[in-house]
Amino acid sequence: MQTQLPTELPETANFVRQVELNRTIEGVYPIAKFARLGEVLLSDEGFVTVKLEFTRSVGIASLRGKVSAQLLVECQRCLKPVETEVSGSFKFALVHSEDEFDLLPEEFEPYLLEDEEQSIIDLVEDELLLSLPMVTIHQEACSEFMSNQNEAVKTAIKAEKEAENPFAALKALKEELSNKAN
Ligand SMILES: [Zn+2]
Numbered sequence: 001m002q003t004q005l006p007t008e009l010p011e012t013a014n015f016v017r018q019v020e021l022n023r024t025i026e027g028v029y030p031i032a033k034f035a036r037l038g039e040v041l042l043s044d045e046g047f048v049t050v051k052l053e054f055t056r057s058v059g060i061a062s063l064r065g066k067v068s069a070q071l072l073v074e075c076q077r078c079l080k081p082v083e084t085e086v087s088g089s090f091k092f093a094l095v096h097s098e099d100e101f102d103l104l105p106e107e108f109e110p111y112l113l114e115d116e117e118q119s120i121i122d123l124v125e126d127e128l129l130l131s132l133p134m135v136t137i138h139q140e141a142c143s144e145f146m147s148n149q150n151e152a153v154k155t156a157i158k159a160e161k162e163a164e165n166p167f168a169a170l171k172a173l174k175e176e177l178s179n180k181a182n
Contacts, residue, residue, distance in 0.1 A: 009050070012117045015094050018054035019061040025052040025120070031069065034125045040132065042081045043072040050124055060104070061094040063111060067127045076135050078142035088131035 009027045018025070028047035031037070038044045048069040055062055068087035075082040092111035093104045101110045111123075 009120070011121050012119050014116055015054060015063060015111075015113060015118045016061060018052075019056060019063075019094065021054070022056075023054050025050065025054075029121070029124065031071070033121055034128065037071075037125050037128055040073060040129075041071055042074055046070060046072075048124060048128065050120075052120070058105065060108065062108065063090075063092040063094060065090050065092075065123075065127070067124050067131070069128060071128075071132075073132075073136050075137050075142060077137040080138075080142065082136055082138050084133060084136045086128055086131045086133075088127040090127060 009025055009029060011033070013025070028049050030044075031041070031046045031048055032044040034044075034048070046069065048067060050065070050067050052063060052065040055064070057064075066087070066089045068085070071084050071086050072081050073084055074080070091108055093100075093108035094113055095101065095104070095110050096113055098110075098112065104110060
């Protein structure tokens with residue numbers, strides 16, 4: 001199905017060139033473009049809001065960015081879909097070698113430029129994956145949670161009873177044997 005995109009943003013860019021142009025890339029990317037992220041989502045519908053500012057900051061080629069999205073994941077309590085607001089921000093210094101890492105002011109994270117063009121998709125995706133909460137559950141008590149839990153408790157009790165039975169049987173046998181001995 002063809003969806004209407006508000007604006008078509010580039011998927012890759014030469015980050016150094018963007019700094020020279022003092023460019024800001026701002027808009028949305030369809031969630032469907034992020035394959036790795038898609039693996040942890042229940043739906044790839046919707047958009048990721050992105051703002052990337054390429055600029056020179058205290059003499060350092062830098063990329064400051066913000067990403068956010070409303071993502072549909074599985075509630076880890078009731079296993080039903082739950083929406084979660086994910087956002088992240090970052091401040092990268094664009095460096096050409098690892099030797100430059102140590103020279104950076106503390107406020108920057110290093111971003112190693114390995115090719116001429118960099119993937120904006122990968123960068124945004126990494127940030128979203130890093131920003132995903134470890135555990136997502138419904139804010140209010142999950143409607144299905146209690147019944148699921150009751151079911152789990154029943155199963156556990158049943159398993160325990162079954163596990164008890166061999167001992168009960170053994171005990172009965174022992175009693176029977178001692179009665180016979182008397
Ligand atoms: Zn839930």
